[in-house]
Amino acid sequence: xxxxxxxxxxxxxxMGQEVTLRCKPISGHNSLFWYRQTMMRGLELLxxxxxxxxxxxxxxxxxxxSAKMPNASFSTLKIQPSEPRDSAVYFCASSFEYLSTGELxxxxxxxxxxx
Amino acid sequence: KQExxxxxxxxxxxxxxxxxxxxxxxxxxxxNLQWFRQDPGKGLTSLLLIQSSQRExxxxxxxxxxxxxxGRSTLYIAASQPGDSATYLCAAFQGAQKLxxxxxxxxxxxx
Numbered sequence: 001x002x003x004x005x006x007x008x009x010x011x012x013x014x015m016g017q018e019v020t021l022r023c024k025p026i027s028g029h030n031s032l033f034w035y036r037q038t039m040m041r042g043l044e045l046l047x048x049x050x051x052x053x054x055x056x057x058x059x060x061x062x063x064x065x066s067a068k069m070p071n072a073s074f075s076t077l078k079i080q081p082s083e084p085r086d087s088a089v090y091f092c093a094s095s096f097e098y099l100s101t102g103e104l105x106x107x108x109x110x111x112x113x114x115x
Numbered sequence: 116k117q118e119x120x121x122x123x124x125x126x127x128x129x130x131x132x133x134x135x136x137x138x139x140x141x142x143x144x145x146x147n148l149q150w151f152r153q154d155p156g157k158g159l160t161s162l163l164l165i166q167s168s169q170r171e172x173x174x175x176x177x178x179x180x181x182x183x184x185x186g187r188s189t190l191y192i193a194a195s196q197p198g199d200s201a202t203y204l205c206a207a208f209q210g211a212q213k214l215x216x217x218x219x220x221x222x223x224x225x226x
Contacts, residue, residue: 004158056213091158102146102208103161104161105161106151106158106159108157109157
């Protein structure tokens, strides 16, 4: 079975540019999460969708960040405009019956570098 | 607010040793606790998930225990191998809320 698929795996961009990260969750999973990982802060939850609806976006740093899930098989995380402090690895994760189990399956991540 | 702590931050042991990784959490009202492995440049791989009603889970050479009353979980790795080298993270789940991660323990197994 295919796991969580993220693209791009690596992105290098200049400050002020728009960045779009993409995620395809595991088929049949109904919850999707975007996390950010840095050395300083570890793993931070940015936003959580259940059945394509955003449930908790309290971790989204600021208005420059937005996330969408137009259907059960696709989500995007957009940063506009990007800043050097946004440099991090962004992970997408999905789950089936998250509220019961809390079990997450992670993608390989998108490493973002903003110059 | 739940806080999850993992000590030590890094651990280096010779191959073949049995070892224990520690995870502590401040709020004992958890539904379950999950242990993950992360290899450099990779995502997180779920190793073991312990439900709050369970005391331990085993998978191969790995055994994870959970003591809610003391706010602690341990991951025991038997007969360690160089391939076990990775960062190990624990995460506490409180239901309908965020999965709170520790900062991880970076494990190195020396041949």
